[in-house]
Amino acid sequence: MDALKECTYCGKRVNRECADTREALMCSPVNRKMYRGAATAPKxxxxGGSTSYYKLPEGAKDLQDVIEAKNMNFAIGNIFKACYRLGEKDGTSADYDLNKIIFFAQREKARRTKCASS
Known part of the structure; x- marks a missing residue:
């Protein structure tokens, strides 16, 4: 078994790396959802009306501020940005952005499945 390591997300001491994360975040069998992008906030x-999860974070001036405030990982951040700019980026089409969204969504789903089953 590996020595305990400090999680780069929450600082807790955990026993292994979470599978396939770009930021090498840690999670343990007890804390499988510690990795970025998991349910880090209460549901x-x-x-039926406007709820708090639609409100912009205090001081958010651009998408990166929202991505950081919501603790989005690399894949989710790319999906978020591609959705926002859908078809508006010079030199790319809406189909390009949709393919990017699908690619990163499939990778994120596979990563979460792999992490949850280990």
């Missing part, structure tokens, strides 16, 4: 119940 918010919707009453």
């Amino acid at each position: 918010t119940t919707s009453d």
Whole structure:
């Protein structure tokens, strides 16, 4: 078994690296959802109106501020940016952005499945 390492996300001491993460974040069998992009905040119940998860973070001036405030990992951040700019980036089409969204969504789903099963 590996020695305990400090998680770069939360600082807790954990026993192994989370599978296939770009930031080499850690998670343990007890804390499988410590990796970035997991349910890091409590779930918010919707009453049909505007809810807190749609509000911009305090001081957010661009997408990177939102990505960081929501603790999005590399894949989720790329999906978010591609959705926002869909078809507007010079030299790319909406189909390019849609393919990018699908590619990163499939990778993120596979990563989460792999991490949850290990």
